[in-house]
Amino acid sequence: MTDQSATTGVTDRPSDGNVAGTAARSAERVQDFLDRAVPGTPCLVMDLTAVRERYAQLRAALPDARICYAVKANPMPEVVAALAELGSSFDVASPGEIDLCLAHGAEPGSISYGNTIKKRADIARAHEQGVRLFATDSDADLTAIAEAAPGARVFCRVLVDNKGSRTPFGRKFGCPPETAVHLLVRAAELGLDPYGVSFHIGSQQHDATAWEHGLRAANEVFRGAAEHGVRPRMVNLGGGLPAHYTDSAPPLQDYARRIEQALDREFGDERPELLVEPGRRLVGDAGVLRSEVVLATPETGSDRRWIYLDVGRYNGLAETEGEAITYRLRTSRDGDPTGPVVLAGPTCDGDDVIYQHTRYELPLTLGAGDTVDLLSAGAYTASYASVGFNGFPPLPTYCIDGHERS
Amino acid sequence: MTDQSATTGVTDRPSDGNVAGTAARSAERVQDFLDRAVPGTPCLVMDLTAVRERYAQLRAALPDARICYAVKANPMPEVVAALAELGSSFDVASPGEIDLCLAHGAEPGSISYGNTIKKRADIARAHEQGVRLFATDSDADLTAIAEAAPGARVFCRVLVDNKGSRTPFGRKFGCPPETAVHLLVRAAELGLDPYGVSFHIGSQQHDATAWEHGLRAANEVFRGAAEHGVRPRMVNLGGGLPAHYTDSAPPLQDYARRIEQALDREFGDERPELLVEPGRRLVGDAGVLRSEVVLATPETGSDRRWIYLDVGRYNGLAETEGEAITYRLRTSRDGDPTGPVVLAGPTCDGDDVIYQHTRYELPLTLGAGDTVDLLSAGAYTASYASVGFNGFPPLPTYCIDGHERS
Structure with missing residues (x-):
């Protein structure tokens, strides 16, 4: 989570009251899948029910517009x-x-x-x-x-x-x-x-x-x-x-x-x-990207820690270029005291840093093997992933729809 | 070609006299392959002989250093x-x-x-x-x-x-x-x-x-x-x-x-x-990336043209982010009068612009269907390509070594 965001990530904005309930139920479905399937990380989980709900919401909001889904988003x-x-x-x-x-x-x-x-x-x-x-x-x-x-x-x-x-x-x-x-x-x-x-x-x-x-x-x-x-x-x-x-x-x-x-x-x-x-509107909030902490180390001369995840700019988080898109985060240590972090990806590339200017705080207890979920990550993630930069494979996607498909 | 670069792209720096001959022969081998095989574009052609020559040059320059090829480069x-x-x-x-x-x-x-x-x-x-x-x-x-x-x-x-x-x-x-x-x-x-x-x-x-x-x-x-x-x-x-x-x-x-x-x-x-x-040293100069012009259009209110290629930041040219790496170019219209251009990739992404701040000039006759070769493109290109952003496939690579392999 960040100092700018909701703490749980499972509720939608209060001002969007009509979708808060559906967002909470979607989060439950994704969590249920992650708990049961325990997929390898990193991976993207797409909730097709949430995609359908977002389509219906837009259909209601702009009733006479023909909706052309921008396929590139997912x-x-x-x-x-x-x-x-x-x-x-x-x-x-x-x-x-x-x-x-x-x-x-x-x-x-x-x-x-x-x-x-x-x-x-x-x-x-x-x-x-x-x-x-x-x-x-x-x-x-x-x-x-x-x-x-x-x-x-x-x-x-x-x-x-x-x-x-x-x-x-x-x-x-x-x-x-x-x-x-x-x-x-x-x-x-x-x-x-x-x-x-x-x-x-x-x-x-x-x-x-x-x-x-x-x-x-x-x-x-x-x-x-x-x-x-x-x-x-x-x-x-x-x-x-x-x-x-x-x-x-x-x-x-x-x-x-x-x-x-x-x-x-x-x-x-x-x-x-x-x-x-x-594009983003229909699929963004329907996806959760699960990652794992590879390494957590103190930064020399500061109170920040560097948290290296197994996902980065080249295997799913391309939209963090310039820190343009700032995902909400949820970790397996949420609730513990937090401190400022730099988030970075797993490759040997110096540009594979996710957030170093945007202030994020994460639990001080967070270490190797803990999970970090990036919420609302259903748009412009998996399809941007490289074929194998640094030998890391593309981001697998699981679609959940009552039953799971990979 | 650019106003900063050699006009043909087939000769190496004059100060690197010992490699000029090998670079010229490599360019001939790649050109011969492109002429005979006429591969679909975009594609990367790697000359394995040139890789071996670069290895031998480095071996000679640093005789007691153990050479560990940085595999990520290619x-x-x-x-x-x-x-x-x-x-x-x-x-x-x-x-x-x-x-x-x-x-x-x-x-x-x-x-x-x-x-x-x-x-x-x-x-x-x-x-x-x-x-x-x-x-x-x-x-x-x-x-x-x-x-x-x-x-x-x-x-x-x-x-x-x-x-x-x-x-x-x-x-x-x-x-x-x-x-x-x-x-x-x-x-x-x-x-x-x-x-x-x-x-x-x-x-x-x-x-x-x-x-x-x-x-x-x-x-x-x-x-x-x-x-x-x-x-x-x-x-x-x-x-x-x-x-x-x-x-x-x-x-x-x-x-x-x-x-x-x-x-x-x-x-x-x-x-x-x-x-x-x-990494780059061994494989960069051994690769030529062949692309095709998709569209050439004048820029409103300037004397520049926008040249859109079938390769861009998401299917091979990731290192043009921030215009950090400025490839030498060769076109099928070289020799014709030139004018300033912006170079961009084929996706619907506004960031998929290759060069707009670096001054490049290309032939005024250049249009759809013409080829643009990016020289010394053997490092950090194909392996960075996305799995299919905007539906464009990853960059195919052909290795030439007397006989061709794909």
């Missing part, structure tokens, strides 16, 4: 299958993710090829597989779509401010609204369906008002395109909805209300179709 | 086997690397367990496999070694300045000299062999004088231990010897001369046994 086949059964659509980044979705229950029509960086051969392959919806943000990509996926629907990604995000995108994706107008008009000329506009306000977004900028930009593109006789009809709200790390984000209802207000203000009665691309 | 079985055949020893970080070495020709006695972060069970397993040499830097780890590997040789890692390194270690590893004295004395008390001292001046070290600090610290530990009747007899020079990226490092002979001078100054006639742990 591409476990069981997760994809569970969401496909609920009728989810899917936001994919690559041919590999398309194959995964199609193999686990997704219909081709439910797939949105959301990566603006695509090889022409990959566009053609997706089109042959029945994918009909593509993101774009450049002339070169649009031309490739027109040639390799004739007649497809396209949406154009506009660049918006990522302030408030723990993992902002920089300038890699998206174009200014005037370019988006040009691209949608050109899409129509090329025989494509100029379907709409997308934006992404940055992952793990803590500012519920952040979507306002994106919706304003989307409206600007809609109006600009209309001046050329092109009428986009969809707005893709992207991702950014948070999971529960040490720093509290507002409850989901606040995000939904702010988005609703901005939609009213920008579009009034001409409400567009909506898409949303949750 | 754990391809073919690389390990080629070095084992030459009589190399191995520096390993994990049980996985021990198994790899033993399976590909290494003797247990040639293995140094160089990670100071070890589970007791892993120490015991290594000891059962015949490993007898262990790094340490803490009381807790030393105690575990004494219990799980009784009688083993240990060397203590001291913390030294990493100035001049492109990838410094921070404070994760090593202890002050006075702690090292304590640990070696205690090792003797625990029935271990207090064999020596190690240090690491940081990977890709550009300052040939950097080893002086480490050798001074090693001498301090030797003298301190002697006061307690304990006589360490080995100095492990660690890694840090450079590969050839855009910024030139001094030739190998300069490093060897500086190390020799410092050894004379610190130890005089009582010259210790020497170990050296080259």
